Amino acid sequence: MVIKKICCIGAGYVGGPTCSVIALKCPDIEVTVVDKSSERIQQWNSNKLPIYEPGLYEVVLKCRDKNLFFSTNINKAITEADLIFISVNTPTKLNGNGKGRAADLKYVEGAARMIADIAQSNKIVVEKSTVPVKAAESILRILRANHKKGVKFQILSNPEFLSEGTAIDNLINADRVLIGGEESEGGQQAIKELSWVYEHWIPAEKIITTNTWSSELSKLAANAFLASRISNINSLSAVCEATGADISEVANAVGKDSRIGSKFLQASIGFGGSCFQKDILNLVYICECLNLPEVASYWQQVIDLNEYQKTRFTKKIVELLFNTVSDKKLAILGFAFKKDTGDTRESPAIYVAKTLLDEGAKLHIYDPKVEATQILDDLTHPSFTPDPEGVRKAIEIYDDPYQATAGTHAVVICTEWDEFIGLDYEEIYSNMMKPAFIFDGRKILNHDKLANIGFFVHTVGKQTVYKAVNGF
Numbered sequence: 001m002v003i004k005k006i007c008c009i010g011a012g013y014v015g016g017p018t019c020s021v022i023a024l025k026c027p028d029i030e031v032t033v034v035d036k037s038s039e040r041i042q043q044w045n046s047n048k049l050p051i052y053e054p055g056l057y058e059v060v061l062k063c064r065d066k067n068l069f070f071s072t073n074i075n076k077a078i079t080e081a082d083l084i085f086i087s088v089n090t091p092t093k094l095n096g097n098g099k100g101r102a103a104d105l106k107y108v109e110g111a112a113r114m115i116a117d118i119a120q121s122n123k124i125v126v127e128k129s130t131v132p133v134k135a136a137e138s139i140l141r142i143l144r145a146n147h148k149k150g151v152k153f154q155i156l157s158n159p160e161f162l163s164e165g166t167a168i169d170n171l172i173n174a175d176r177v178l179i180g181g182e183e184s185e186g187g188q189q190a191i192k193e194l195s196w197v198y199e200h201w202i203p204a205e206k207i208i209t210t211n212t213w214s215s216e217l218s219k220l221a222a223n224a225f226l227a228s229r230i231s232n233i234n235s236l237s238a239v240c241e242a243t244g245a246d247i248s249e250v251a252n253a254v255g256k257d258s259r260i261g262s263k264f265l266q267a268s269i270g271f272g273g274s275c276f277q278k279d280i281l282n283l284v285y286i287c288e289c290l291n292l293p294e295v296a297s298y299w300q301q302v303i304d305l306n307e308y309q310k311t312r313f314t315k316k317i318v319e320l321l322f323n324t325v326s327d328k329k330l331a332i333l334g335f336a337f338k339k340d341t342g343d344t345r346e347s348p349a350i351y352v353a354k355t356l357l358d359e360g361a362k363l364h365i366y367d368p369k370v371e372a373t374q375i376l377d378d379l380t381h382p383s384f385t386p387d388p389e390g391v392r393k394a395i396e397i398y399d400d401p402y403q404a405t406a407g408t409h410a411v412v413i414c415t416e417w418d419e420f421i422g423l424d425y426e427e428i429y430s431n432m433m434k435p436a437f438i439f440d441g442r443k444i445l446n447h448d449k450l451a452n453i454g455f456f457v458h459t460v461g462k463q464t465v466y467k468a469v470n471g472f
């Protein structure tokens with residue numbers, strides 16, 4: 001079979017950008033991205049896409065309504081497709097067995113059941129979502145138990161490695177594409193067909209093929225490795241703060257060893273995002289189910305250290321502000337979980353805001369890309385507070401960093417947006433309460449310069465900087 005039509009179930013952070021790039025690079029293939037959320041589909045078809053991702057809008061504009069379609073007509077897209085990506089969310093389970101750790105596969109199962117129900121011809125079904133090892137077995141059982149006479153399915157695992165904020169570049173210049181499938185003739189043929197799609201722009205030597213279970217596990221492993229590097233460096237940042245070593249100097253010296261490498265060694269207020277925590281918790285749960293408690297507790301440490309890092313940073317804010325932030329105004333600069341995205345899922349800024357609000361602070365929040373409604377939703381969600389009205393009264397959301405910081409006791413940098421580096425801190429200082437504090441949770445600012453202006457500066461992985469100004 002030559003792939004002529006692709007359907008992607010799930011128009012989210014992965015489905016949208018991935019299929020846009022496939023459409024861009026494969027003009028001979030018609031790609032339809034479907035979602036059960038008509039609001040999301042309507043946004044994909046508008047001039048304001050539902051997600052902010054550098055370069056995405058340009059790609060969508062080039063392909064939309066030519067060979068790229070966003071639709072709620074799931075039935076039609078599945079019926080016509082030769083190959084179907086399942087790119088739905090796989091959040092951590094909130095209830096029942098494995099609550100708080102296992103991946104909730106209800107959306108994947110829902111997608112599989114829809115495919116089984118609708119498909120009238122053979123399909124290659126591709127797990128794009130991040131799933132536990134052996135998930136393909138469950139999908140296949142659902143498909144094969146419900147298929148119509150004569151319809152055959154092949155399941156492939158093709159995990160996605162893009163990072164938000166750099167998704168388009170990651171997709172176009174992927175380090176590798178991983179495809180896992182059955183060792184049977186049918187499985188190998190399906191692998192070839194999906195490889196052919198990627199070979200439109202990815203060199204063949206970068207396309208790795210494995211068995212299905214290796215592919216599924218490699219995705220969890222890659223995220224666990226990446227997150228553990230952040231916990232490694234964050235653990236050492238605590239040692240730096242206690243000794244006078246500087247974590248940036250340590251990271252630079254350690255990272256120069258080519259066996260270690262310099263990437264992903266940026267100390268921070270802890271990693272956020274929708275996947276690191278959920279995927280490692282999922283790995284921990286899998287290990288427990290496999291009766292591998294030592295392995296489970298090894299990876300659990302990566303999460304525990306991340307919690308410790310978030311707590312450490314916020315405790316320090318309260319401690320340095322004379323042990324009370326009650327009724328003090330604090331500016332939170334950055335609410336997204338990293339720069340160049342409007343995504344706030346598991347953002348450390350949410351944790352910082354919660355602790356400060358619980359301590360009675362008033363927050364002025366500014367983020368260049370996160371919508372005010374999103375910030376409000378995050379901070380008034382029932383899982384965040386029992387008192388949404390109280391939170392609403394304690395926060396103000398700004399669309400200008402100078403207004404957000406005016407009249408505050410402290411500025412807290414939660415996201416490493418480039419624009420925060422170039423702000424006029426003399427002006428900011430002049431409009432703040434004194435003594436004026438900066439807590440740089442991302443290590444992006446010039447701390448000596450800030451101290452010279454008069455700021456009391458605390459950052460991660462370095463001793464607090466303060467230069468006596470006017471004799472104080």
Ligand SMILES: NC(=O)C1=CN([C@@H]2O[C@H](COP(=O)(O)OP(=O)(O)OC[C@H]3O[C@@H](n4cnc5c(N)ncnc54)[C@H](O)[C@@H]3O)[C@@H](O)[C@H]2O)C=CC1
Nearest residue numbers: 010011012013014035036088089090107110111129130160
């Ligand atoms: N966000 C990221 O950067 C990355 C995410 N992943 C994985 O990719 C998967 C998807 O993640 P995101 O795109 O971030 O999730 P998302 O939440 O942004 O998008 C998922 C979409 O699937 C839709 N959906 C769920 N069930 C459906 C159904 N039965 N029919 C139609 N639509 C349905 C939802 O309405 C939602 O729009 C997850 O497994 C995640 O772990 C993998 C790599 C990167």
Ligand SMILES: O=C(O)[C@H]1O[C@H](OP(=O)(O)OP(=O)(O)OC[C@H]2O[C@@H](n3ccc(=O)[nH]c3=O)[C@H](O)[C@@H]2O)[C@H](O)[C@@H](O)[C@@H]1O
Nearest residue numbers: 160161162163164230264265266268271272273275337338
């Ligand atoms: O499975 C996924 O969802 C994706 O998860 C991460 O991508 P993402 O979460 O989008 O972004 P990252 O750049 O990995 O950042 C995650 C968090 O770690 C933090 N981080 C990152 C790097 C670093 O050195 N220090 C650090 O604190 C970031 O600020 C952010 O809060 C992985 O990098 C992707 O390869 C993977 O596909």
